Amino acid sequence: MVFVTGLSIMAGLTPKEKKRYIFGYLHLFVATGLILGPLCGGTIYHYAGYYAAFGVVLLLLAINLILCSAIIDRLTEANWSNAPEIGHDPEVEDSETPAYGSDGKTDASSETLKMWHLIREPRVMISATSILAYFIVIAALLNTLPIFVADHFQWDSLGAGCTVLLVTVTVILGPLFALGFGLATPCLICLRFVQCNTIEHKLAFFVLLYLIGAFLNAVNPAITADMQNALFELEERSPGTCDNNDAIGRMHSIHYMAQCVGLILGPVLGGLIDHRFGWGAMTIVLGAVSAFTALGFWLPGQKIKLFSKDDIFEEREPLLKRSEVQSSFATFDEESSGIMHYETFPSTISSRKSPVKGNSASIPLGHRFVTAAERPDLWHPTHSDPNHGIFSFPQWSQGAVFKRYYRQLGEIEELARYQTMIVRNSDERVVATGVCTPFFWPELARAPTASLYSYDTPECALTLPDGGWETILTRGVLQARARQGELPSEETSPLTGDQKKDEATAWLPNRPNAISGLLVIVADNYRGQGLAGILYQNFKYLARQNNLKALVIPVRPTHKSQYPHISFEEYFSWIQEGPFRHGFTWPSSNASDQPLPFDREFRKHIRMGAKAVKPAIRSFTVVASAAEWQQRFGDKLALDVFIDEDGSRWLLGGKLNGLLLKDENQATPLRWDAKRQVGIYSETNMWMWHPL
Incomplete structure (x- = not known):
């Protein structure tokens, strides 16, 4: 619970561009804990006894609780101070609606990576399995080594802590190694040959433990980095998917779920086999786990398919x-x-x-x-x-x-x-x-x-x-x-x-x-x-x-009806900061280095990688008489003909406070053709080219 809470706070407070650095520090502190934990625990227990050792643990938990509470209080205060006024509905990019009445929340930058979609990525699955195997082996060793050295070498808690330190200290050397599970396999199996309380056996025991720690700890940073790279690879394929904390949080939740399962299975597996079949059998089983995990890195990189x-x-x-x-x-x-x-x-x-x-x-x-x-x-x-x-x-x-x-x-x-x-x-x-x-x-x-x-x-x-x-x-x-x-x-x-x-x-x-x-x-x-x-x-x-x-x-604008006298080309050139601010050009070969369009529908397609080509001047047209329009809209309006300053004739809805006739789904007003006595609804769209 403590670890998950801390991880959640870090994920929530950290900007996307700094996440990989922050989580890198997180793994550094975890590694430091793996090094200092056995050494400090064994030393305190040796010199001060049982209550002192666990008193330190309780003290650290209390300090953590105080710090977390302080952070949460500050977050709550900040959220209240930044909360919008009641009734205020700020524009959110998530609410963008596609053309012709579709879903309103499909902007790539707002879409969240779901757990099962991430798990089925081969790199993520192999990485999670490797983390599981890593912690099974490490946890099994950490829980059986003190018993082994006490039985064979007659060492106390201080000696056991120093022995465990041989496995964990090499975590700081992880990035320097290229291979992991494959090289650790023979070392794990060779532990079975340590049987006697002699200098030669102790020396071999120390060397093997050090090598096992080095090889296994070489895997952990690489696995974590590869999971992060898999996430960013998905980001490249579908831009904007990692702009929120949810996707990265799910990736780390997979990492730590595998870690926790390994920490549960390791002691059970190691202790059970050691108790029932002996030290030699346990080392062979751990070697087999390491070997099979190493084979996973050579599997073809195909997505895992879940059929129905x-x-x-x-x-x-x-x-x-x-x-x-x-x-x-x-x-x-x-x-x-x-x-x-x-x-x-x-x-x-x-x-x-x-x-x-x-x-x-x-x-x-x-x-x-x-x-x-x-x-x-x-x-x-x-x-x-x-x-x-x-x-x-x-x-x-x-x-x-x-x-x-x-x-x-x-x-x-x-x-x-x-x-x-x-x-x-x-x-x-x-x-x-x-x-x-x-x-x-x-x-x-x-x-x-x-x-x-x-x-x-x-x-x-x-x-x-x-x-x-x-x-x-x-x-x-x-x-x-x-x-x-x-x-x-x-x-x-x-x-x-x-x-x-x-x-x-x-x-x-x-x-x-x-x-x-x-x-x-x-x-x-x-x-x-x-x-x-x-x-x-x-x-x-x-x-x-x-x-x-x-x-x-043919992409339909969502806000053009609010600016009926603005040309379509000028409207498209408006940028996201607001109307009448220009800066977006068309046709666009690269939107990434330009301000995004003001209209949210254009903006969404540009973010999906589309390129603006040309306006479709008469993309959607409906022609009907004034009586037919009146019948179609019912009691919404009383139709009148209005002559604009430039001589254009428009069909107005008198009950709409002088606004040009527009239903909530209309993008342009009706134009009145006096010669034909018809009202014409003609909508301009923007042709967008979506690269395949």
């Missing part, structure tokens, strides 16, 4: 090319009020069965991935029933393109395999869904392969359609229909000017070479658990598995 019955399915011949790839990204869920448990999935599957189940992302226990191809009965209500918990297209936003093509994403078999749902097993309830479309991009096909994986955004990205969300949805659906042998018809005639420009490309039957994310939705009671992040990462996985070369997303 949902992962065992029959193999089918894939329609798309099978890709036996290992997912190279990691997804971390966020800290929530409850304890979440996670299950993982195999890394390679047949794309005909389900392109998503190979994702190594973690989802809450009791939930599973399902595609629209597998469960159309779950997909269609989710995306057509306004009363469904995660339906995010209110009536006012259902434009002509949406009504014509959106449902076909779940109806065309090829596209349905890409549409993902996270389903709760207990009641078959869809709690989150990710919508995307594969498409063929001619300019991407002609682009040099090297340019797609360079640091800068490839030039072909500038050819993405100005129609954004609607045009790429139309292209994806029509190309899939073209691959089925369908030809253009009046029913598929272009609905917008940008779709007319894209018509020739939209009917190309070529195999897809890119994927566009369209929508991520998470049920209200599941927001803040990182499900949107899992679905965003799944877009990347789908691209990799099906040999697609690019992932692009």
Whole structure:
């Protein structure tokens, strides 16, 4: 309890950039305790007796309690003094919401590394096993050596303490050694030959103990460093995951859980074997533990997979090319009020069965991935029933393109395999869904392969359609229909000017070479658990598995409606410190050395590694008469036509205190077309290129 409390306080007070130094000092003090403990304990017991030895221990515990209480009191005082005023709701990066009504807490910097995801990393598992073996051997020796030297050499507590010191003093030399368990194995076994109370046997005994301590203590710093490096490797793969104390705290909790288990098993194992079978048998067992642990360092570095019955399915011949790839990204869920448990999935599957189940992302226990191809009965209500918990297209936003093509994403078999749902097993309830479309991009096909994986955004990205969300949805659906042998018809005639420009490309039957994310939705009671992040990462996985070369997303701003008279380009240039402060450029080849955008949705995608390409000027459009708008919004407003200073005409809601008409989900106001007598909702998005 004392040790865990101290560790928690250190983790909570230490900035991320200083953690490795602080925890390095922690291990130094632990090593010092291992050296001084046996020596001081044996000396005090020898000269002052039993009560004095344990009195020192109680005194140290009392001092620790006083210091911890002082620190906690200071922390409490600081927290109260820094607490926000009642009613004040400061902006938190965690609360960022993805485009089109998805989860609000998927920013990579806010996502928390969960215990099971960390444990399944091979380096962490091997390190934890090594720590367990280290403390089993050390604890077994520390508890049997005093008995052994008392029986064979007739030494008292002082002599026993000095003997134990031979094992522990070499902890300060740990970083100087390269090998550990392998070299300690023969030394442990050779201890069985020490039997007599002679100078030769004592000398051999001292040398063997020193070597065992040296070799085993060489392992501990390296193991600790490797666990830390494994954590930072995950940070590189998914930036921002180690910005909080939770991830590092979980890593150290694994370390000290293994240590405590070793300290429990060591004395029991050593004492039992020594008592029942003798000193020689115990040394052989400890040598075997050391040897098997050494073999663990030569195992292949593959992730440990925990299979569930949902992962065992029959193999089918894939329609798309099978890709036996290992997912190279990691997804971390966020800290929530409850304890979440996670299950993982195999890394390679047949794309005909389900392109998503190979994702190594973690989802809450009791939930599973399902595609629209597998469960159309779950997909269609989710995306057509306004009363469904995660339906995010209110009536006012259902434009002509949406009504014509959106449902076909779940109806065309090829596209349905890409549409993902996270389903709760207990009641078959869809709690989150990710919508995307594969498409063929001619300019991407002609682009040099090297340019797609360079640091800068490839030039072909500038050819993405100005129609954004609607045009790429139309292209994806029509190309899939073209691959089925369908030809253009009046029913598929272009609905917008940008779709007319894209018509020739939209009917190309070529195999897809890119994927566009369209929508991520998470049920209200599941927001803040990182499900949107899992679905965003799944877009990347789908691209990799099906040999697609690019992932692009038309990103919808969250605050643009508050600044209707600011151009989209100027709005994007605003930096995080506040509106009207400029500094972020676009298109961006490297956001890491620039201020982050003011808009939280742009900011989130930039942090995920995305690069801004170009605005999609007419990404989402809805056209309706004033009466239709009035009907769609009901009693929310009384519509009036307002003429702006520059001559622009806008449709206003009189009951909204003079504000431009905007629902909570709208990004721009309605523009009034006096000639056609219609109100036009036209939304601009930013095309983002997500490197694979």
